[in-house]
Amino acid sequence: MGRTLAEKVWEQHVVRRAEGEPDLLYIDLHLIHEVTSPQAFDGLRMAGRPVRRPDLTIATEDHNVPTVRGPINDLVSRTQVETLRKNCAEFGVRLHPMGDAGQGVVHIIGPQFGLTQPGMTIVCGDSHTSTHGAFGGIAFGIGTSEVEHVLATQTLPAYRPKTMAIEVSGELPPGVTAKDLILAIISKIGTGGGQGHIVEYRGEAIRKLSMEGRMTVCNMSIEAGARAGMIAPDETTFEYLKGRPHAPSGADWDAAVEYWRSLVSDEDAVFDTVVEIDAATLTPFVTWGTNPGQGAPLGTSVPRPEDTEDPAAAARALEYMGLTAGTPLREVKVDTVFVGSCTNGRLEDLRAAAEVLRGRQVVTRTLIVPGSMLVKLQAEQEGLHEVFKAAGAEWREAGCSMCLGMNPDTLAPGERSASTSNRNFEGRQGKGGRTHLVSPQVAAATAVTGKLTAPADL
């Protein structure tokens, strides 16, 4: 019987297998940030162990950094960042600190450096590690004790998840993005729909996505409860990687591409679960509730709880969100717009937002936060920052920013945002803050009108 892509990559990395035990997997790349690594390094120190493969370990500062640079005033945040610096210096781990040209959100910098490659196993103490699966590897988030295990041994014990295929046929209509697609998928299968599975996104619409779009889709796999998301590598992947600092070159490149081409699910491979979606039926999609599965097409209205899968949860969500069933989503007023995060903080996302904002004015507080300092530099080389500033938006330094309230970029209680991030949980962007997840295009159009809006409405 044929094998799925996930099975191929997994089998390639098993260093020990025993009946009734998790497989011991070799890890090709370990990404680190300040929030989930301190205790892991403490554990190593106490055991008197070094980092096994500092050359396969890379760290950045992202969650706690202020995007208007200056000292970190919050004590917990400052301690986490200082601790990361000390740990990386002591254990010989490459770190991209605040102020460094390579600094950025952990899931943006891996691909940008060409560290993230097809067929790899990639882990990080962070749930959105699934982003890296866009290159055709197995990438997933791990807990702090697992971070310690990987630091010490470059391996990880793990049970092999089941496999799920999400087949996206047809073509996304104009104005409909990868973000709309993944929000629609999560609202269809639910926040638990992918549980216990590695999802492989397949089909014509996926093949047509850019690497940035593929990363947006894989990023949010975790919001559907999946262990990981992945997309088989193809010419789009190779083109993106070619020439990046850590991509192979010369004869090594040719050999790598030859291997990478084998990283596809076999024709006769059998998935445990299959979900089918027709891309042509999709329209811009927004969330109305307090989990990423509570979403609807922008052209519809806030649903009645009794018309949803879980009426009690929907009623609670509407209460928290301050929304009334039946209100057209286009009538929902927003006071803050955030474009950024590891979901939508890449150059393509900023270009899309700039295209909408060019020659227009924002009426909301609007934060445009590049996912990495390299994205910032590239955006500035194209003059995108001038477009944002002329429109009245704030142009910031790289970091997680308003994706979550671990730094000064937060919503005040009762404030409502249109946000290109990936989680709309209660208090996610600040205590009492209300979040609508949207694409960069919808975020930018919303900034112009002050209500949830698609560019086509302008």
Ligand SMILES: CC(C)[C@H](C(=O)O)[C@@H](O)C(=O)O
């Ligand atoms: C802080 C970190 C552990 C967390 C995660 O695991 O995803 C964060 O990045 C998030 O997006 O909620």
Ligand code: SF4
């Ligand atoms: S940008 Fe948001 S989702 Fe991504 S790592 Fe940072 S906090 Fe997590």
